[in-house]
Amino acid sequence: MSRNKPLYAPEHTASGTRPWLDQVAAHFDEPARAMLSCVAEHVAAPLQRIVMPTGETALAHARATADIVRALDLDHESVAAALLVPLLRAHPAAAREIREKFGVTILELAEGVVRMGEIGALSSHAKSAIRGEGQAAQLESLRKMLLAMVQDVRVVLIKLADHLQELRSIVKSGNVPQMTDIAALTRDIFAPLANRLGVWQLKWELEDLALRVLEPESYRRIARLLDEKRQDRERYIENVVAVLKGEIMRAGIAAEVTGRPKHIASIHRKMQLKGIDFEGLYDVRAVRVLVREVKDCYVVLGIVHSLWSPLPKEFDDYIAKPKANNYRSLHTAVIGPEGKSVEVQIRTYEMHQHSELGIAAHWQYKEGRRHDKGYQEKIAWLRQVLEWKDEVRDTGEFAEQFRTGLFEDSVYVFTPQGRVVDLPKGSTPVDFAYHVHSELGHRCRGAKVDGVMVPLNTPLANGQQVEILAAKQGAPSRDWLNPQLGYLRSPGARGKVRQWFNRQNLETDIAQGRAMLDKELQRHGLTKLKLDQLAADMGYDRLNDLLTALGRGEIGPKALHDALTGDVPQTPADGQVATLVTRKPARTGGGVLVVGVDRLLTTPAKCCRPAPPEPIVGFVTRGRGVSVHRANCANLARLDPARCVEAEWGQATGATFPVEMVVEAVDRTGLLRDISEVLSRERVNVTATRSSTTDLAARMRFTVEIIDLDQLRRVLALIREVKGVVSAGRR
Structure with a gap:
């Protein structure tokens, strides 16, 4: 197992390689069978000597995992990678030999599976550090990280198969160190991933086995209440399907009828969510009918109700009244053969396709929470790819279908405490610091990524651990706002830096406004004037707003003089x-x-x-x-x-109008010259300028004469392109 150091058993001869290989490789062509034979022989001896904590040899684990992968109808490269994963996990140095013998693609698949296991194991650390709703959000981020880390969705499928075999061995052994942690990892991470990708045959078994380890009493109680083995339940459903299919065929309707018995974990979850006991469940056994047209749905409903008695209040018409997420189907519950309740779902193929791959997002309902629309679309695409695998026969085309860059718009990294942070792709340690806390971002002076010091403009990659080195007191750098230097990628972090500098400018404006007001008050002998009342008289809610307007020149000396002396012109008759x-x-x-x-x-x-x-x-x-x-x-x-x-x-020819522009930039030699050249090229006359520089931050005001707003917008756009300019706008 990836979380435990393997134990080594005395060397003995591996047996049964050829019969097993003939079975697993039967459906592949000759080159694929030859390659699988080489891989099987390569891993047989070293894996036979490794004994897992469950008592199973690594060779038995590898072969069982490969069997699961083959049952998923994946290609021979996936089966080969499944065999190589335990070897690579125990001996990382074997990567070079694997690359030389079997190629880069198979090595990347195996390495991806090992890496997913290492990241998944960190979830228990993250859960222990965070509680409540924050824990659920962290698990969600961790699932996204696992998908984002792989460029090939086959890696996820192989890892699910590997984890399922590990859990099977744990349940069979019954006493394995960390078995509770592994089962919790299954419930929180791997079962939801299987659900989202639509790999139902893995999803239900992962959930059932996890429940069996985590809540053995609940599992046994529900199993007793079912009063039948899983095979018996499936046999019962097969009988219901056969009867219903025969009646539908006699009615002349083309339909696909399938059965799906409810699994123990699903029953347990529903009992908890609805707060009901086992007797209150009517859908322990379920049948689904797919037809071509909507009218056929209601015909089939009539057939079902003619065969078996419907249960009161257990009929829902989601075709006439779709759910909020546009889910459409007919649901009914009946007393089936042997007096046992059966749920029947009836829908068209189009409705089913929409439910499985569209915005209905079945996994949202199953997990009980909302997710962002873009992420749903990516999951739907991956599930569609899994459907295509049955139609693709060419190996090269098959592998290409599974390669995806869908999750490349985000990057997922860890804090030193194991918390997952979701950032835009290309984000840097500075973005990370501001995401954690604004104050940490302001005081950021250095960063370690996976324990190594890196420049602050280093792009982060999935799965890295980031540690910020911060000063006790500090402030952001103006350089961080320069897009050419690449310190900031996320709009949120950039906004926080701008906000900090604006706050500093605000304090300067207030100080200048206070000095101007004090000077005027002394000149008029009004030092005892109530300033809050003066601000209100001049139309400002707060004194600081008045002082800011004075400091920025929004209120001229004449307006201030009139306000202080009460020199307001009389209203004409x-x-x-x-x-x-x-x-x-x-x-x-x-x-x-x-x-x-x-x-x-x-x-x-x-x-x-x-x-x-x-x-x-x-x-x-x-x-x-x-x-x-x-x-x-x-x-x-x-x-x-x-x-x-x-x-x-009016339309006066050649008229110009004075307008004030404010430009903020990183101060440098030649900045004013470059801005003046822009104004000169656009034939804009400058009548006044005012500039100030604080801590390499330049703030300039220009009074210019323009013809109209279109000319002003063009000039401002050109000024924003000048090197070092952070913002340019009209005052």
Whole structure:
């Protein structure tokens, strides 16, 4: 077993190789049989000397695993890899010889199985560190990691077969170290994987054997209640199927009738979920009927009810009323032969296909939780590939079908405590640190991957263990925001770094705003003024919002002076305002049309600096004509609505409008020159600039004259492409 060091028995001759090989290789062509013969001879002697903790030899384990793989109808490469897994697990150095003798593909399959076992064994460590809902999420991440780690889905199938044989030996032996841990691993990891991939013949046996080890009393109690062996149950279902199939054929309906007795683990789970006893279950034995057309479903339902008496309140028509996940089928329960209850499901082939491979996601119902849609689609694709295996005969085509990069959009790594972390593919140790905790990301100064120091921009791979080396106090680097340096891949981590720097800029703006306000208060002799009231009077909810606006230049000296002195222009008489809204819009010389006024002086408001074609509103000032604001300008809410007038953009030729841009970048030599070259190429006139640099972070403000918003958007897009620029936008 992968979790225990093998014991070695005295060497003795392996026997029975040829009869076993003839049986397992019977359906392969001559080259495949020859290759399997070489593999079988290669592993016979060394594996015969290894005794597993269950008392089974590694050779017997390998052959039994290969039998299971062959029963799954996989190719000869998969059977060969199943034989080689115990050898590679016991002697990792054998990899080189395996590659030389049997090729890279078989070696990669065997190594993938060994690696899956090593990662799966870590689940008990992760479970012990995390409890409750967090534990369920970790197990889910671990299942995704196991699928993401393999490039060939055959690796998962071989591992399931290997684990099933291990569990069979444990149950047969009855007393094996760590048997409870191995059974829990089966229940939490490998049985759900088999369920998702649709490998039902492995899934039910894994679940039953795990329950037998973990809850022997429950297992024995349900087995006694069934009062029959599994073979007896299956024989009973075969009889029901034969009777029903005969009646359906006599009715002239083409149908496929199959039986599926409920397994002990499934019964146990349903009793727990529904809180009922065994007598309350009506679907211990189940039959499924597939037909071509919907009308045939109801005909078959009538046949079933004519053969056996239906149980009250046990009929569900999910065709007329589909489930929320669009699952459709007829469900009924009847008293079948010998007075035993039987559940019958009736659906069309299309409904069945949708149920097995579509959004109905049968495994969601079985496991009782939601999963993301993209992951469901990947699982559905893998299950479809497993269906195709019966139709593919060419070995090369078969192997290619099973190769998949479906799970390459994510990478799964471990914390030092064994917790699984799900990150976007290409993520770095810095992404990992921010995923664990924002503060850890800020203080990240180095990283170890699998115990080895690596640069912080190293892309992480599936299954690696990552340890972050953090300072007691620290801050993120501006370099992390530079996409060319490759420190950050995930949008969440990038947003946290930007948020940190914005917070630092905010503190600087507040400090500058406080200094400006204090200076004005002293100049006007208003040092005892209530500042919170001043902020409210100026339309701000908090004092810090007012200080930030002052620091960023959003409130000019004149506006602050007016607010402190109470110098608010008087509202004109009603008759004066009324004259402004009596005529149709007329074109003004400044490119702005004001309703009811001909050739009135208009000026863009400095607080919002509007530009065409965004909606605008005019405000009648005293002696300065009409001040034009953006329709969504925050200052409009603080102005007298009686003096606001309708306005719209005219078509004045050659008119330009002042707009402020804010650029944040990593400071470097030549940065301002490169931005100026962009503005020059676009023929944009710059009327004012203001810049500041803090800890290699440059913040620049430009007042530019533009024709319209389209030109502004084009200029901002070009500036964002300048090396070192983190963001560029309109203020």
